Amino acid sequence: MTKPKNGTILKEVPVQEAIGLRLAHDLTQIIPGQFKGRLFKKGHVIEETDISKLLDIGKEHIYIMELGEGELHEDDAAKRMAVALQSEGLKLSEPHEGKVAVKSALDVPAIAEIDPAIVHAINDLGEIALATLRTHAVVMPGGQLAATRVIPLVVPESKVQAVEELISSYRAQHEGQSPLRLKPLRKFRIGLLTTGGEVFSGRIEDKFGPAVRRIVEALGSEVMEQRFAPDERHIIVKEIHYLLHQSYDMIVVTGGMSVDPDDRTPAAIAESGAEIVSYGTPMLPGSMLLMGYLNGVPIMGLPGCVMHDPYTSFNVLLPRILAGDIITREDIVSMGYGGLNSC
Ligand SMILES: Nc1nc2c(c(=O)[nH]1)N[C@H]1C(S)=C(S)[C@@H](COP(=O)(O)OP(=O)(O)OC[C@H]3O[C@@H](n4cnc5c(N)ncnc54)[C@H](O)[C@@H]3O)O[C@H]1N2
Ligand code: MOO
Numbered sequence: 001m002t003k004p005k006n007g008t009i010l011k012e013v014p015v016q017e018a019i020g021l022r023l024a025h026d027l028t029q030i031i032p033g034q035f036k037g038r039l040f041k042k043g044h045v046i047e048e049t050d051i052s053k054l055l056d057i058g059k060e061h062i063y064i065m066e067l068g069e070g071e072l073h074e075d076d077a078a079k080r081m082a083v084a085l086q087s088e089g090l091k092l093s094e095p096h097e098g099k100v101a102v103k104s105a106l107d108v109p110a111i112a113e114i115d116p117a118i119v120h121a122i123n124d125l126g127e128i129a130l131a132t133l134r135t136h137a138v139v140m141p142g143g144q145l146a147a148t149r150v151i152p153l154v155v156p157e158s159k160v161q162a163v164e165e166l167i168s169s170y171r172a173q174h175e176g177q178s179p180l181r182l183k184p185l186r187k188f189r190i191g192l193l194t195t196g197g198e199v200f201s202g203r204i205e206d207k208f209g210p211a212v213r214r215i216v217e218a219l220g221s222e223v224m225e226q227r228f229a230p231d232e233r234h235i236i237v238k239e240i241h242y243l244l245h246q247s248y249d250m251i252v253v254t255g256g257m258s259v260d261p262d263d264r265t266p267a268a269i270a271e272s273g274a275e276i277v278s279y280g281t282p283m284l285p286g287s288m289l290l291m292g293y294l295n296g297v298p299i300m301g302l303p304g305c306v307m308h309d310p311y312t313s314f315n316v317l318l319p320r321i322l323a324g325d326i327i328t329r330e331d332i333v334s335m336g337y338g339g340l341n342s343c
Helices: 050-056 074-085 116-123 157-173 208-218 233-245 265-271 313-322 329-333
Strands: 002-005 008-014 027-031 035-040 061-066 071-073 090-092 100-104 110-114 128-132 144-150 154-156 180-184 189-195 222-229 250-254 275-279 290-294 297-302
Touching (some): 035 050, 071 074, 074 144, 074 157, 189 208, 208 222, 208 250, 222 233, 233 250, 233 265, 250 265, 265 290, 265 297, 297 313
Parallel strands (some): 189 222, 250 297
Antiparallel strands (some): 071 154, 090 100, 110 180, 128 144
């Protein structure tokens, strides 16, 4: 059977008669829990031993394709869209099952900067899949931040041109920048102050230091020094000033962030002279987090949940601070919508 599609000829051939013919696209096998991936590559010449494998993945026919004028194969369409999005620090994969991955070419972690409006506009063209991370998501070296694909096996070239035009008009309005960008994280030298009488006295072992170090080191930064203080405001203030004088890039204070009489940290951070962006963050866990700046140095008060929960408001804000973003009240306010995690 032949089916013309805007000039492209797609001929269905029963697999038993396909020996010696070339596959028109990658073929996928999925064995739930075990394997999902390409079983045959586009262009593979079918051999007799392939027939039972093709039948196992439910292919009784294959397509033989003659591409029409002005038509693009899914692999070429995905590639052209990815090339249009290319920018410094990004690298593209080869097409795989019709998909091109856009990945970080940086050797340090970064945050993604992605304009949702253009992603929506591109996907609104129909038959296009541009899937991206959310803006400000962390992208590790080699990690993926977007992928492109078209839905049919063959699309009119005009569809891809429409994508290219949207991207080039975005670039024209944004000094040539792509709507997909990476902002590398700097290596921060961090001063850490752990409050809490029960830790200061040695009654219990400190668990906050290791937790903060783990999060910070995963993003390429380092805790240079950890100090300890009891729940006494003037001592906490003195220790914050000590850390400020060490010229660390950031100061982190842990514990005492909640509502008990012994929770002295927010008042101490304010008394140290910090400008408080927000005490309280509408995300759970991490609602008692404090964000401020002391002489321009970011200072954070971390609530106890950071020690315990794998993903808190600290994990959201820290990468942005390391990328050099200045956190505003609007940033904090916007964290509530979608900010409910297991807590
Ligand atoms: N009635 C309310 N209760 C709580 C509220 C609230 O708003 N109203 N907030 C909750 C939230 S959210 C959090 S998070 C927690 C913890 O808040 P804190 O930051 O004040 O934590 P602490 O009171 O200092 O300690 C709580 C817990 O964690 C242990 N801890 C603290 N530091 C260390 C450390 N360095 N190493 C090991 N363990 C540590 C401490 O001993 C306590 O057991 O409050 C909720 N409750
Ligand atoms: O700061 Mo708690 O900060 O939401 O579990």
